[in-house]
Amino acid sequence: MGITVRNLNGTSDRDCACGTWIRHWEKFSGTTTGICARSVCLNPATVGAHVKKSTGDDHAHYIVPMCHACNGKRDAIFNLRDGTRLIAANVAETCAKTSKPQATRILEEVLKLNRIP
Numbered sequence: 001m002g003i004t005v006r007n008l009n010g011t012s013d014r015d016c017a018c019g020t021w022i023r024h025w026e027k028f029s030g031t032t033t034g035i036c037a038r039s040v041c042l043n044p045a046t047v048g049a050h051v052k053k054s055t056g057d058d059h060a061h062y063i064v065p066m067c068h069a070c071n072g073k074r075d076a077i078f079n080l081r082d083g084t085r086l087i088a089a090n091v092a093e094t095c096a097k098t099s100k101p102q103a104t105r106i107l108e109e110v111l112k113l114n115r116i117p
């Protein structure tokens with residue numbers, strides 16, 4: 001039995017450094033997208049959908065690859081295909097961390113080291 005998620009609404013306008021959310025998913029899952037993450041669907045995945053686990057205490061937002069039709073179903077509960085990788089949608093935890101220019105990161109390290117307690 002796979003993970004059950006709720007499809008989130010009105011999130012398509014949110015952006016990240018990866019350009020698109022499907023790119024974001026590919027980048028952090030280390031794989032390329034194939035078919036839609038919804039277990040009953042066999043369409044090719046074309047978008048990175050924002051979802052939230054529908055059970056348990058984990059209220060974080062995640063990205064999963066989905067076809068356009070499934071992503072368009074507002075508030076729907078989907079059963080994910082076994083083995084689907086859920087990638088954090090929180091850019092502070094993912095791309096914002098890695099997309100900073102190296103000079104900025106070095107400067108931050110220096111500031112951290114010299115911080116007076």
Ligand SMILES: [Zn+2]
Binds near residue numbers: 095
């Ligand atoms: Zn990203």
Ligand SMILES: [Zn+2]
Binds near residue numbers: 036038042069
């Ligand atoms: Zn689908």
